[in-house]
Amino acid sequence: MRPAGYPQTLLAILFCTFGVFGHHASAQLFGTRTPAPAMKKPGDLIHRGQAPAKVDKGLESTINPDNSHVIVSVGKQRVYLMVGEQIYIDTPCSTGKRGHETPKGDFHVREKDPDHRSSIYGDFVDRSGRVVRSGVSTQIDSAPSGTHYVGASMKWFCRLTDTGVGMHVGILPGYAASHGCVRLPSDIAPLIYQKVKVGTPAVIEQ
DSSP, X not given: OOOTTHHHHHHHHHIIIIIIHHHHHHHHHHTOOOOOOOXXXXXXXXXXXXXXXXXXXGGTTTOOTTTEEEEEETTTTEEEEEETTEEEEEEEOXXXXXXXXXXXXXXXXXXXXEEEEEEEEEEEEOTTXXXXXXXXXXXXXXXXXXXXXEEEEEEEEEEOSTTSOEEEEOOBOSXXXXXXXXXXXXXXXXXXXXXXXXXXXXEEEO
C-alpha cells in the first residue's frame, strides 16, 4: 500500500537529487564519470589581452639561421624574429618580473637545446615521480628526504646570457612574470628555434 501523495513525493526527491546537484550527482548514482577538462600545455596559456602571434609566410623561404636576428621588446612584451628590416615572426612573450628582470642589451644565441630543463627552478619529486614540492629553487630550498630535484621544462631553449637567460616555451599571463627568461608560445618557439643558430644576434630593449 503506497502512502498518499507518493508520486509527488517521488518527484520531489528526484528534483532535489538531479535538479540541485545536477549531472555530478547522477554520475555518482549511475556509475558514470564526468570527463575532466583537457589540461592545457604551458605554452598554450596566453592572456586574451595579448595580440596573437603573426607569421609572415612570404618570408619563410627567405629567412634562415644565417641572416636572422631577434629583437625582444620588454615594454611591449613582444618578440620579433627578423630578416633585415622585415618581421618574419611577431609574437607575444613574457619577460622577467620585478626582482628577476630580463637584462637589456646586445646578446647572441649561445646555446640551443630542444628539451632543456632549468638547473635552478623546478620541483622535488619522489621515486614514483610524484611532485612533493613544486616551484622550488635549488639556490634556497633543500630536497626533503626521499626526493630529488627535477628542473622545470624549458622546451626549444635558446640561451642568450651566461647566467641562463634564454627564450623557451612558457606561460604568457599578459605581463612580465618569468625569472628572467623570455617565455614564448608553444607553437612559435620551435619556429624561432629553427631559424636561429649559435651566434644569431639578439637585442633586448625596453
